Amino acid sequence: QAKTLGRNTYSFFTKAMNTQMLRRFKVEEQLHGALEREEFTLHYQPQIEVKTGKIIGAEALLRWHNPALGQVTPDEFIPIAEHSGLIVAIGKYVFNQALSFLKTWQSHTEKPYTMAINLSPRQFRDTELLNLLQDSLNKLNIDAQQIELEITEGLLLGDQTHIQQALQTINDLGFTLAMDDFGTGYSSLNYLRKYPFKTLKIDRSFIQGIALNTSDYNLVKATIAMSHSLDLTVIAEGVETQQQLAILSKLGCNTVQGYYFSKPILAAQLLELSTQQSAE
Ligand code: C2E
Ligand code: MG
Ligand code: MG
Ligand code: MG
16 A cells, blocks of 8 residues: 555656656746847836835846747746846846836936846856946946846855955945845845945845734844844835835834835836826
């Protein structure tokens, strides 16, 4: 009996693994050439200042539609792009698109909006990247301070000397450094002390619970207090309800982002939304 069960379990896992590997293979196969076939689009999710209720910036979020696979989520394709190195070229596309839209957005509205861009570990190791960024900013006449580079704790696990240097360079060039998904990784506090972060983004998983359980509420409260004592700006991710917003506002959270205000939207929609808001 045990033997049969064992064998079935084994074949169950093998099947699941094969399916997973096959999917991964297909995704990677389609990912090659996706840039050339122009299958990517950038969406932008507005970031709202709690104090004023106004849009102060946006986060650029990549979307991929492939004819064979349909819509593939970034949580699925970014790790594959990362592993295969394709992320370097894809990341350049993201920078170019996001910066040129930021320029349009700022000049349309005459407001100093910020643009947040996600950086994955492989991109971060690409020494060319910062030069590229710097060049585009010069060309577009955008202030580096208006670009927020979001990194996750995973990126900080590695050669500490190199990481320290790279983060220092980012900071010296004037970019704003944000810690994304705060609370989901390890040793976060040490990183906050050690590296030049200016912004901390509290992960959605904590925001979800703030109106429902005291432990999430207390954790968020403590995180906001700690961030402020370290002079960090706090962004709450994944705000979906009025109640969550009210709590965050009471706790002194600076900025919010989430479906309660808007899903990630196309550039033209964001332009329209912010023009509407300035007219109010
Ligand atoms: P992230 O940087 O933490 O982005 C936040 C994610 O939460 C986005 O998912 C966003 O659509 C989603 N979100 C925002 N508000 C809400 C809400 O109120 N409720 C819910 N349920 N979700 C919300 P998305 O766009 O699927 O991106 C997933 C992850 O993929 C991102 O997490 C980021 O790590 C990565 N990613 C996306 N675009 C890029 C990119 O251009 N470059 C790199 N390197 N990574 C990217
Ligand atoms: Mg992010
Ligand atoms: Mg996040
Ligand atoms: Mg994330």
